[in-house]
Amino acid sequence: MRRIYEPPEPDDGLRVLVDRLWPRGLAKDAAHVDEWPxxxxxxxxxxxxxxxxxxxxxxxxxxxxxxxxPRAAELLDRLRESARTGTVTLLTASRKTEESHAHVLAELVEG
Structure with a gap:
């Protein structure tokens, strides 16, 4: 899990934006987001x-x-499967990542 404002890293793997709204002040091409469920x-x-x-x-x-x-559960299962077969980086604009929805998702994906 990382803040979306941090530059992409080569070992990020699949980059998934997990915020409902697009982060302020960030160009879509600069974000290098692979999925936005x-x-x-x-x-x-x-x-x-x-x-x-x-x-x-x-x-x-x-x-x-x-x-x-149903739809959220299906997407969560897909994310878990992606994490089993490779690296998945959850991206969020949240400043307090440890008390955010991204943290909850990261724990659920890790199992």
């Missing part, structure tokens, strides 16, 4: 709730519930 990102409602002062523990629980939706 928006269905894996928290809903706008959940994101707004969390950034409005919701606890990380409750956010994590609600987000994991959202990831159980």
């Amino acid at each position: 928006k269905e894996l990102t928290p809903s706008s409602e959940l994101r707004t709730w969390y950034h409005g002062g919701g606890s990380y523990e409750e956010f994590r629980s609600r987000y994991e519930q959202e990831l159980e939706a």
Whole structure:
């Protein structure tokens, strides 16, 4: 997992943007994003709730519930499979990566 504003590294493997919105001030060609599965990102409602002062523990629980939706679960399984066969780098614009949806996803992908 890395911040999308960091330059790409040769060992990044598959670069997957896991934010619903495109990061501010970043040109798409400079990001070197291979996939952008928006269905894996928290809903706008959940994101707004969390950034409005919701606890990380409750956010994590609600987000994991959202990831159980059929399309999200399918994409999560694909991401896990990609990680089993090669390197996957999850990219986010979040400043606090340890308390972000990207951290939750990274843990779920790693198993």
